[in-house]
Amino acid sequence: MARGNQRDKAREKNQQKLAATKKGNGMSGSEQMREKDKVAAIMLAKQKAALEKKEADAQQSK
Template sequence: MARGNQRDKAREANQKKLADQKKGNSMSGSEMQREKEKVAQKMREKQAAADAKKAAEAAGGKK
C-alpha cells in the first residue's frame, strides 16, 4: 500500500506544479509592451474625456 500512496502524493504534487505554471505570465516581452501601450492609450483617452467634461462644467458654471 505504501507504493500506491507514494504514487498518489507524486500525482498531487505534479498537478499542483502544473497549475502554478499555468498561473504565470504567458506573454512575451513584445506582447506585454503592446498590451501596456494599449491600456495606457485607453487611460489617456479617459483622462482627456474627464478633463473635457470638467472644463465644460466649469465653463457652464460661470454663466
C-alpha cells in the same frame, strides 16, 4: 490515524491545484509591451475626456 492520512492527501491535492493555476502568463516581452501601450492609450483617452468634461462643467457654471 486515518484522518491524518486524509488530511495529508487533501493538502497535497490542493498544492498541486494551486501550482497549476500559478503558472506565469504566456505573453512574450513584445506582447506585454503592446498590451501596456494599449492600456496606457485607453487611460490617456479617459483622462482627456474627464478633463474636457470638467472644463465644460466649469464653463456652464459661470
